[in-house]
Amino acid sequence: MRQKGAFSSFIIRLAIGATALSVATMIVAMAFITGFKYEIREKLFSFWGHIHITPYNVNMGTIITPDPISRNPVLEQKIKGHKEIKEMAPFAVRPAIIQANQVMEGLQLKGVDEQYHLPAGVGFKGKALSYADTAYSKQLLISQTTADRLNINIGDELKLYFLEPGTTFPRIRRMMVSGIYHTGMVEVDRDYAVCDLRLLQRINNWAPDQINGYQITVKNQALADTIARQLYDNYIEPPLSVSTMYDIFPNIFSWLQFQDVNERIILIIMAIVAIMNLAAALLILIVEQSRLIGLLKAQGMANEDMRQIFLYYAALIAGIGIILGNAIALSIAFLQKKFGFITLSESTYYMRYAPVRIYWWQPVLIDVVTLVLCILCMWLPTLYIRRIQPAKVLQFK
Known part of the structure; x- marks a missing residue:
């Protein structure tokens, strides 16, 4: 027993x-x-937001749109008034070559204005971009990956080369690294740097109100698709289109x-x-x-x-x-x-x-x-x- x-x-x-x-x-x-x-x-959302408003693009899986759009203050006011919208900021994207310490790397520059903020979840050291009243800022935010590849740190100077179609010599701009970020996303840290929106407007010969699109951050990421449909149905007219990060990065x-x-x-x-x-x-x-x-x-x-x-x-x-x-x-x-x-x-x-x-x-x-x-x-x-x-x-x- x-x-x-x-x-x-x-x-x-x-x-x-x-x-x-x-x-x-x-x-x-x-x-x-x-x-x-x-x-x-x-x-992913911390760098690109949840929703993009850009010119209609057949290829939804891309950030870059070839043609600019003009900012619409009325549209901005309506969208910012939506109860689920946390932030709305204009942006532009342009490829460039970055050089420092005899090392050159190709990347995409993301131009933003003072409405854009790197969220707390992104690792960051240094200072954010400072925006002057008139001239564009000569400061640059780069990723830790880019900083390691170029062997540069906060406060170091570098050169940006912009290639123009039909020309032999690139346009060159001297910049200074004001901050270094780390998202952990290879697609972002490897390929992107952040600069003043007005720099890209100047390089592209755009008017002060011309941009590639708007980046929108919502309060609840689970509602991103629903809010995108609401924006498209109520506020957006051709040739503009609305896309979410689910459309742009479907593989992820x-x-x-x-x-x-x-x-x-x-x-x-x-x-x-x-x-x-x-x-x-x-x-x-x-x-x-x-x-x-x-x-x-x-x-x-x-x-x-x-x-x-x-x-x-x-x-x-x-x-x-x-x-x-x-x-x-x-x-x-x-x-x-x-x-x-x-x-x-x-x-x-x-x-x-x-x-x-x-x-x-x-x-x-x-x-x-x-x-x-x-x-x-x-x-x-x-x-x-x-x-x-x-x-x-x-x-x-």
Whole structure:
């Protein structure tokens, strides 16, 4: 009997441990995947905003539009008055060659005005662009990647070369690095630098009100598509068009959507592991207690009443495992957020540390669904109670 009791205790502890491990894995996986998708979107949105208003372009997957548009103060006022719009800023983009320390690199210059701000989520050191009242600013913001390639730092001078079609000699501008940013997005850090919008207007021989388009940041990124449709339906007229980052960078967002598939696979596998372990543990307990079950049957206790007892016991085991799983998962998430002990290859995943983001409803949803599924699936092992015959089990001691 002691051996049976010791074995059943081991089985119970094993079931609790397996449930805890499964729940912890589900919560941690969801926290990491949610954090990963959130950080990637924030990095991309931080540099380009959520919505662009530009001249109609057949190729939606590009930032650059060949023809400028004139700023429309009435349109700007209407869009800025939208309750979900956080920021609206004009921009222009032009290719250039940057030279410093005998090293030359090609990149795209993004021209902005004082309405544009690098969000707090972007790593930044130095000073933002200073805008004079008349002349364009000769300051430049470059990425840490570009700074490393050119071996320059804040305060260093460099040259910009602008190639003109049909001319032999490029137009040259001397600039100074005022700040260095780091988004972690290879497509941004490798290819872009930020300058005064008026510099590109001057180089392009544009009027002071001519730009490539508007960059719009919304308060809730989940509403970007809805807001873009509202802007297009209510405010935008040809030849202007509205596009979101989902249109411009479809490959990145398709990749992020694929992470949802990985998340579902992990959740399903871990849920199956938890259910199978609990079912096996419950079945073993029923077999071990078959003599007691036979005795209770002989005294008139109904099968359904005994099934309820074992189901309650299984729910208790599952509940303890779920609580322990939550404690393990939240501890891992807290330690990762504080110390970042899980590292990633930034060139592959756009970040140095595995990000963690947990919404309160996520562990609650996992806990409730796991508990409900476990209880529902525990009905099958308890059917074995009906097969236990008192006359057979009571004849053995």
